[in-house]
Amino acid sequence: MKRFLVIFLMLALGFYLIQALHFVPFGANRMGAPADKKTVAAFYLNETVPQTAVANVVTAIVVNYRGFDTLGEVTVLFLATTGLASILYKRRDEEETERVSKPSSTILQTGAKVLFPLVVILGVYVFVHGHLTPGGGFQGGAIIATGFLLMLIAYQKYHLSHSMLTWVESLAGILFVSIGLWGLITGGTFLENSWFPKGTLNSLISGGAIPIIYIAVGFKVAAELTGVLDILLSTKDDKSASNIQQ
């Protein structure tokens, strides 16, 4: 019986996981004292403020210390958009199909119209202040994408300019890479931050290139997530079309 085999497998895996987690006591300090700088985390906690003038340590790690990961991550989203477009690709003759479904209610439409600018402003706020408060490019981008999603759901005819999305996505990506390459050109390392004035801690203009990179990431993520949802939404809706015919 397959199901019991799977349950047995799960129990075995769970046993090993719990046993492994015995070595990881919850809430214990594994970093060592930050001043010792024995582990990576202690180093980051100790050095982020003097070295980069960024208040949010997670932002400093994501954009600066491990900025290469972020570049890869943005690329993963870019590839997901490209891949989705190719997986759900339709030839030109069948492309111009309208999304057929019930028109949404007036409440939703009005609400969407009122909320949309607010959501976008919230998203922009989140990624502009990524180095000061929780949040940043990914969060802000995702929030903006939800705003566009609201419009897409509320208005069947809401037309999202694909070429606009492409432009925003590509330019933001190129900005990110060229900030990185600028560090190389000026004799430093890729994604280096030190050529940019640091600014003072906890003011909006601080952290050198970190806010600029995070803004680029914000635009890129917003464009990519909106693109993903738009591709998913605009696939031909076989079932509802046939329902209407019946």
Added chain:
Amino acid sequence: MFYAGIFSFLALLLIASAWYAIRQKDLLYGVIATGVVSLILSVMFLLLQAPDVALTEAAIGIALTTIAFVITIRNTERYENDKVESGFQNKTKEE
């Protein structure tokens, strides 16, 4: 101790909604239960002093993933049926 109470409550809720998401035959409810899992997770992240992660989970896990699932369900079928024949019936109806 107060925190411990909150966490154990949230943990139970988390497991319950994950269980519901997996057991439920109506996929739409299942997807919404997955969204609830993300919601509880987001609260837990906030309590575990990870506001950045909480914000990400809130925006991506609750909103975008759920919507992507809902769009997929709209494009496919809503109910998880155990009968083997149903797919063929569907096919004959369409054509």
Added chain:
Amino acid sequence: MCSFDYQTIMSISIYGSSVVLMLLGLYAVLVKKNLIKIVIGLSIVDSGLHLLFVAVGYLHNGTAPIFSPEAVDKVNQMVDPVPQALVLTAIVIGFATTAVALSLVIRLYKHHKTARIDQIKSLKW
């Protein structure tokens, strides 16, 4: 081991729930026949893993790793920021994978007119 003190309850509820979440998700992936259910399982596995990441970085009575102007000297009480940075990456990557999986489900459904894994010939293994 002392009986139910604060520490034990916290660790059981958080580690326990993340492990149970991962196992439930894997169970759904392996046993369920519906494609969307399988993708739901994948996203639940991801959720459990993300919770584990954040839980591992937690410090007792810690604060979020954000320096505010008033309290720059709180360094010793901050939670580990590295797992949080890693989990940000993991969440976004997980969403990308889920989106690709869902688009594949849509295409499979269009092609075979069914979302059941055992009715799609070459997926039987």
Added chain:
Amino acid sequence: MSITPVHYIAVPLAAAFLIPILSKFHKETARIIPGLVFSYFLVISFVLMRQVSNTGIISETIAGWRAPWGINLVFGYFSGFFATLMSVIGFLTWLYSYRFKLVDSKPAMSYYILLMMLVTGSIGIVITGDIFNMFVFLEIVAISAFSLTSFYPGRDGAEAAFKYLLIASFSSFLILLAVLLLYTQTGTLNIAELSTKVHLIPQSLKLTILVMFVVGLGIESELFPLNGWAPDAYSQAPAPVGAVFAGVVVKGGIYATMRVMFTMFDINEMGQILLILGLITTIIAEVAAIKQTQVKRMLAYSSIGQMGVVMMAIGIGTEDAVFAALFMMFNHAIIKGLLFFSTGFLLHNSLTKTIAEMKGVAKKFPVLSFMFALGSFAIVGLPPFSGFWSKLYFLMAAADAKLFSMIALVLAVSIVEIVYYFRVVGVMYYHQPDESLPTKQPGLNAYFVMGFLAALIIGVGVYPDLITNFLHAAAYELTHKTEYVQTVLTQFVR
């Protein structure tokens, strides 16, 4: 600005972001820019390999933070071997598929971007010095691979891609979990620093982490229990992508396994298990290959079998065995490339892609059939070709380690390989052709690619010293990790 390893990543990313804009103005840019990037890869590989032979391992920091604090890239003989191999295969694949999907420009753009990122991601796995960064690159590779597998809407690509996605998700779950557990015990993510701190981990936990790595990375490198994705993905993806899977993606998985096993941990802890897993993989895959009726599935199972032998060589763990493994991987990449490229045109208009449809193709495509036959002879290890040497070196390494039963098994497996490859060659040459199938003659670019690979196979076969010095250096570097660790950790930052 001198050439540094980060150009492998930065340049293709910039190009990938540029292509969607530029192809709005001129459609041909989508297929030209990846070619320029691949050519640049060749330049980078050449320059960096010279630099390595002059000054030793190159370690480059990213964002100005010295090794354990920031991410770093490492380029030595071992990484350089993989990066160069991947660059060459990537360039040849681009050249081969240059006229691909000429009519419809939008899928062509996706194809070229995804192909470029597939190679870039694999090179990223190879040159990164950070374990989590490696995971990110694995995901880049995985997402491009899913999309490319399901590229043709007409075939069963979506099924294969979904299967691949499920298994790869499990793999990335295990790898992430292992990375997390490592981080909790050592407080670092840098591979070099991990290798100095790995003794701090309690033994039982270390074993759990190792098993997670072996299973997770084993999925990427087609190891036994979970390699079900490979035959489907190979057979459903476009033919050039099959060559990339065999020559680039799998190599990335094997590289990661070797890096984790040799540099981070000690190979002796897991060697026996890798040996046994590799053995089972080889036997099962070769037996399955005999039963296949589709050519590409047969090639895929043969590929799995070869990877099993490579795993066995890694499991033996001596320097000679690593050398044999590297040689085998080199041969596998170029020979499987040749086989996939020639199959792509031999079966261009066939829907089922079965072996029976290759009846008498030798009359229609004399050159292509010769290429396929040459590849078959080379991969089973006949003397004048390069495959012979790698098998010989493997057998010698196994004999040194006193594993005589393994030698017997590998020889038996070789006979099985001869049987199924020669069956196909026999069908090609000794049957009457089926005139009804329309044919498509390859263009000059495809002939050039296949001719280059064939020349390489024969050249290395006649004069193996072309690459053996280089491979010896790579094997030495992997098995003696002190230089790697010291270069990375004591690096001076401007």
